[in-house]
Amino acid sequence: MSHCKSLLVHCMDFRFMKGIRGFLDQNNLTGDCDLVSIAGAMKSVSDPDAPISEKEFVLKQIGLSHDLHQIKHLILMHHLDCGAYGGSSAFESIEAEHERHLADLNKGRDILKAKYPELEIKLVLAKLDENADVSFEYLD
Template sequence: MHNHTNGCCDAASHVLTGLRGPLGRRRFLTLAALGGGAALLSATPLRHAAAAGNVEAMVLSCMDYRLVDDTARYMDQRGMTNNYDHVILAGASLGATTDKAPAWQAAFWDHVDVAKKLHHIQKVIIIDHRDCGAYRVFLGLDLKDDPVREKEVHTAQLQKLAALVKEKHPDLGVETLLMALDGSVEACA
């Protein structure tokens, strides 16, 4: 589970904060949906979720359901389990920069500000992915059949957002990454 210690006061959020490993958020939600949530709540010691703490990074990724688990797995493989805040926008870097969704831009910057204040992040990690539907919706581009052009377009968007982060928050580092549909990740500088 990622570091979602945002001060929520309901019992489920406290339980979720304390769950680790195989009995994580997804297992809790599955049990809750099947009617086992009450048993899990009574069997799991409640831990207070602190609103402040230190995490290494804030991750921005796309909402694409095909890569939610791959993104978490990638961050876990980097040794960053529970050491990042996670923001999700369709298109990731594109969602945070497109003029077609100005509220998303504002939400992204608000999240950066809050992540710095609450969790003292040191960097922003931006993870775009191949075959992204947001690029079709916002830019009218279907790039999945031209991987070279696809990487060029994503790299341009990633660099655009990275430059904005560095301009607004020169104290933060920025990583720009492109994930394939198999979960593999490459740097985009």
């Protein structure tokens, strides 16, 4: 079984596809990174109201990447205006939206750190500008 360096867990949202490809290229991850593309990314892991089967599904995908490909790095990526969260309009302010994603990403990281303490986990928040270009903010 061959190995790869990293796993990126990100939202399936098509608007971010080009940006994520650039992100992978810039970080030297193209061809060396598993991808889990799922609506809301870590939302169902972090949200106590999400069905347990959804949480387990996401954790299983991450576990498979870890066990089969021996990943060393894990990138958990959320994005602003995420449909799984009801979009930006579901929040009172951009700050509140930012805070919710940071909280959910941190919860997800805590759960995964407990299972895989040796993994290096990075948190990233993506956003679209008015030209539909994607930028990335590292949250740690």
